[in-house]
Amino acid sequence: MELIISIVAIVISLLALFNERTSLHDQAYDKFSQLWFDMDQIFIDYPYMRKYFYANEKGEYVSIASDDDHYDLAICIAERFSDVFQYTEPIMII
Numbered sequence: 001m002e003l004i005i006s007i008v009a010i011v012i013s014l015l016a017l018f019n020e021r022t023s024l025h026d027q028a029y030d031k032f033s034q035l036w037f038d039m040d041q042i043f044i045d046y047p048y049m050r051k052y053f054y055a056n057e058k059g060e061y062v063s064i065a066s067d068d069d070h071y072d073l074a075i076c077i078a079e080r081f082s083d084v085f086q087y088t089e090p091i092m093i094i
Contacts, residue, residue, distance in 0.1 A: 035084050042077055049077060 043050045051062045052074050064074045 035087065039081065039084060042080070046073065046077075049073060053077065053081070 043053075049070060052064050052070075055061050064071055068074075
């Protein structure tokens, strides 16, 4: 009888652990998705900056000169991308 109770307790514990891991994964995925939606919002607010971060129809990238009026904004966006990548790297492991 004690063996059956022990086995049931172990099974319940394993199910709870699996459920917690799934919950953490879902939370991490939600956070990751929100961060990427926030990144997309940058290019909605500043559509003229997109050309510096994504290839055009021909697969070409546009460089930005340090004396360009939008250079500081481009640096800020690049730093934000870097921060998001650094933050989400551990999330991708979960």
